[in-house]
Amino acid sequence: MEQKIHQGRNVKRFREMLGIKQEALAFDLGDDWNQKKISMLEAKDVIEDDMLRQISHILKIPVEAFQNFDEEQAINFISNTFNDQSNGYNYYPTFNVNPVEKWIEALEEIKRLNVELLKSKDEHIKALEKLLKEK
16 A cells, blocks of 8 residues: 655644744745645645745755655654664663672761761860860
C-alpha cells in the first residue's frame, strides 16, 4: 500500500519546528496572503511547485523536504537505527559502583573529620587553660 506524502502537513511541521507562526509566513509570502490562506495551504495534499519554492526560500528548507518527508518512515528509521545496540551506544548503562566500598569511604571520611575535630577541641582547651593561668 503506497502512502501519499502530505506536502501541506510537511510545510506545517517544518514551519512549527522553526518556531514561525502562520501570520509570519503569510507576511513573508506577500500582501495577498493571510493566516487563513496559510492554514488552507497546509491542509492541501499537494502544493504547486512554484509555491513550494517560495516557501522553501522563506523557510530555508529544500523543496525536496516538503515533497519527500514521510513521518512514518522517519519514525521507523529512527526507531530501527537508535533503539537497538547496533549503534554502539549503551542506553542501559552499567555502573560499577560498589555500595560497600562507598560506605567504607564515607566512614573513613567521618573518622578523619572526628580526629580533626578532637584536635581542634584540644587546642581550644589548651588556649583556654593558658588564659586562665594568666589571670
